[in-house]
Amino acid sequence: MSKKLKIAIQKSGRLQEQSIKMLKECGLSFANGSSRLKAEVDNFPAEILFLRDDDIPQYIEDNVADIGIIGENVFIEKEKQGEIILKLGFAKCRLSIAVPKSAEYKDAGTLNGKKIATSYPVIVQQFLNENNVNAEIHEISGSVEIAPGIGLAEAICDIVSTGSTLLTNGLKEVETIMKSEAILVANNNLDAESKAILDRLVFRINSVNAAKSNKYLVLNAPNNAIEAITEVLPGMKSPTVTPLKEEGWSSLHSVVNENDFWGKIDELKALGAQGILVIPIEKMIL
Template sequence: MERLKIAIQKSGRLNEDSLKILKESGISVSNGLDQLRATVSNFPMEILYLRNSDIPQYLIDGVVDIAIIGENLLVEKDQGSIKVLEKLSFSKCRVSLAVPKTFEYNNIKDLAGKKIATSYPNTLNKYLKSEGIDAELHQISGSVEIAPNIGLADAICDIVSSGSTLFKNNLKEVEVIGRSEAVLAVSPEISESKKEILDKLRFRLQSVLKARNFRYILMNVPDGQIQKVISILPGMRSPTVLPLAEKGWSSIHTVIEKNKFWEVIDELQDLGAEGILVAPIEKMVI
């Protein structure tokens, strides 16, 4: 049986989140410790655990058909032939410039002629050129944030999530030059037959991603307020209304965007809604 080959990061946060979304999509992965290849028992797919920086080239060469990878790496490798199919809403970060806290920074011109350490030289070079800034770049791997402390550089360019690593190294973020998240990327060499398998996987992923943005909400409402409650609930099509055993009351069930709930909770309570329950949704097929 033909199998879709997917590459994910060998270890780290991206690895964990990638396996999590595959599991939520009904993909059963069975692999042992330190195994570089894993089979899937219930879907025509094979997983290859690869070093993050190697994945773009494997996609270009057609060694793997698809990959879950950080968008920032595709930008750095300048692989325009690799198509991004889905943004996966995890492993979000930004590519930023940072300087020591004692550095008097006003704007990007303050870095002209300075030494900047980075693991993303292409991304940084493009940004500096666009700003008309000439600086000296030092390409290093790992622990970029230590460079200013040991006198290797005046500033750094690196990925930032929470900013805690910068804080621990007495650095401050001064410019965001790009934003990134995990994406599903596809090889330009993928065959038509494997595209059919990919479409099925993509459908599953989309169902999981949609569900993460919504919540299932149910509440008890006085019958006289049903229409008003329905009018303020941004449901998908039409709420379900069920009569309760207690006369004069009904239960309303609907789906709401998770970030909209707190916007309407006060209105719902003012209309007499009681016993409001909010639950996560595992999958959503629209």
């Protein structure tokens, strides 16, 4: 029986949908019904384990799962053994301190002597230690935002995405103590065969993520502007230049990073580029 990489992902919640989407973009074919706890991958040496997010670090440490996709905040909070292989670029959020809108907040020292409600006592304690703050932590598992309103605490520390939940509960965000996103974590003791399969998967993930952050650019330009345009569009090595039927003109093909996209377009137009096409890239093998 051939070796299979055991991949743990969230059974339900904010990470599940994006984790499944990423794995399928990497070419892995598997069923993912809501009642499933395990699924075989049809076309890759792996199986998917659907687990509670908070349990994934423990399963990785215990060798039940070889790798897992979890929030960075969960991995740090659980303090389990494992190696961060990749930051995956989705499910981005922040872990922040919030206080009632009417409360004054100057800096971390404001929390001295206060009660802080949170589901992340380990991370909050690290923050307090780093800032020489002596505060009392109340660990609660859910509905952290209501703690100040019912007199349980004077501040909270919780995951924030948009901040709308804080506003609804009469709170204001005053301190970001950690930025988090989905990460790929591996067991520290993977054998050589499992590591080889993991390397194949990481290669696919990097190819998918590179494609998302880049665009394929096609444009027409006068030949006397090609050198200047090449300086703007170096591409992965250099732009591809193909002569057009119209004398004195060529077609240039290149790849542009998403972050530089509009700035590059303005420069290209100024150099005489015409008929600019911007095409999404499905996969990008580096």
